[in-house]
Amino acid sequence: MREVPGAEVAIEGVSADGLQESVTITNRGQIDQPLTGWALATLHGGQVFEFPEGTTLPPGGQVRVLSGEQARPGQPGEFLWSNEYLWSNHSDTALLFDEKGHEVSRFTYPRPTLRENRRPRRKILDRDRAGFHLRDWDEMLPQDRD
Numbered sequence: 001m002r003e004v005p006g007a008e009v010a011i012e013g014v015s016a017d018g019l020q021e022s023v024t025i026t027n028r029g030q031i032d033q034p035l036t037g038w039a040l041a042t043l044h045g046g047q048v049f050e051f052p053e054g055t056t057l058p059p060g061g062q063v064r065v066l067s068g069e070q071a072r073p074g075q076p077g078e079f080l081w082s083n084e085y086l087w088s089n090h091s092d093t094a095l096l097f098d099e100k101g102h103e104v105s106r107f108t109y110p111r112p113t114l115r116e117n118r119r120p121r122r123k124i125l126d127r128d129r130a131g132f133h134l135r136d137w138d139e140m141l142p143q144d145r146d
Contacts, residue, residue: 007033009057011040011107014094016087019070023094025105027057037099039125040065040081041134043106044092048125048132049081095134101125 007029015022023040027033035051049065057063066073067081087094096105103123126133 006031007057007059009033009035009096010105011094011096012062014087014092014107014109016092016109017089019068020066021068021071021085021087023065023107024062025057025065025096026062027059030059032059033057035063038104039097039101039132041095041097041123041125041132042086042092043095043123043134044088045086046132046134047082047086049079052079055079095123095125097123097125101127 007027009025009027009029012024012026014024025040033056035055035057036053038051038055040049040051041047051063055063061077063077063079065079065081067084067086069083069085071080071083073080091108091110093106093108095103098104101124103125121136123134123136126135
């Protein structure tokens, strides 16, 4: 299910320093957004987290995806991605994809580079038997984008 009209889901921030890393995702919209089939990815490392079946983000709600040596979900809406460090301490880009693999949101820290400010390359997340693959949207044929 793509982003539901009335929902507005965005990555609010990435915390990549310390023993627990986190990505915060918020629904700024007016209705629930199901996250089943949605995924979060690191641009530079290519790691992918899939949201658990049945996950829903209510209006004004947040979820946090945790990683790192001391990552321990402690409250509803927190998910453990890995006890490995996934995010660069210097710079990376978090990408959020809907269930079709279409990019919904991105967050670059500490700030976008000059190149990304000009025209960031929109990504699509492909899934096959070998796993996940990030590809540039512009390089795909129109019939392959759905």
